[in-house]
Amino acid sequence: GAVVSQHPSRVICKSGTSVKIECRSLDFQATTMFWYRQFPKQSLMLMATSNEGSKATYEQGVEKDKFLINHASLTLSTLTVTSAHPEDSSFYICSARPASGGLDTQYFGPGTRLTVL
């Protein structure tokens, strides 16, 4: 149980295009989902926290107009990288907190590798 999926697992796009990444909780409902970014040999950096049905809360330094987050249901959150540029190339990871779990509980997706040419 407690599986989180991400789609796609890998995406390559041209500079200037937008890319959408999906994060799904497959066997539980998630009131809160988190989006992280990971650079090579670096730690996971929290980008934003999204709660179902409300606007996402972005961490300092993260451009909310560039990284659009939607959490329209209790099992799906999406991250859209708008007008992507090569510096947006990174590994994006989502996690989900179950509605019935403790505040410390997060289940992680396998990540999405974004490459912007």
Place this chain on the structure above:
Amino acid sequence: GNSVTQMEGPVTLSEEAFLTINCTYTATGYPSLFWYVQYPGEGLQLLLKATKADDKGSNKGFEATYRKETTSFHLEKGSVQVSDSAVYFCALSDRANSKLTFGKGITLSVRP
């Protein structure tokens, strides 16, 4: 702000060797501490956690003790297996907002 520092890697060990991965933290208040493991091609999985000083988290033969006096949460295993090969992340959770702060992660390779 909060931060987590892990020892530099990668680490390569022979099967049945003793493992120690160091982790220290800086935080305001009293955070919860975690070790996550990421196997190849998979998402991060919680390995163990401790929520207060002197607590010991344990799972799958791994142990870590919450040391408030040294602000550390070192991961240990007495005898590693090839199947333990993975990336290990130390993390803390701020009690005020439950956000996770991660260390850089360390790659462990265990050879037969």
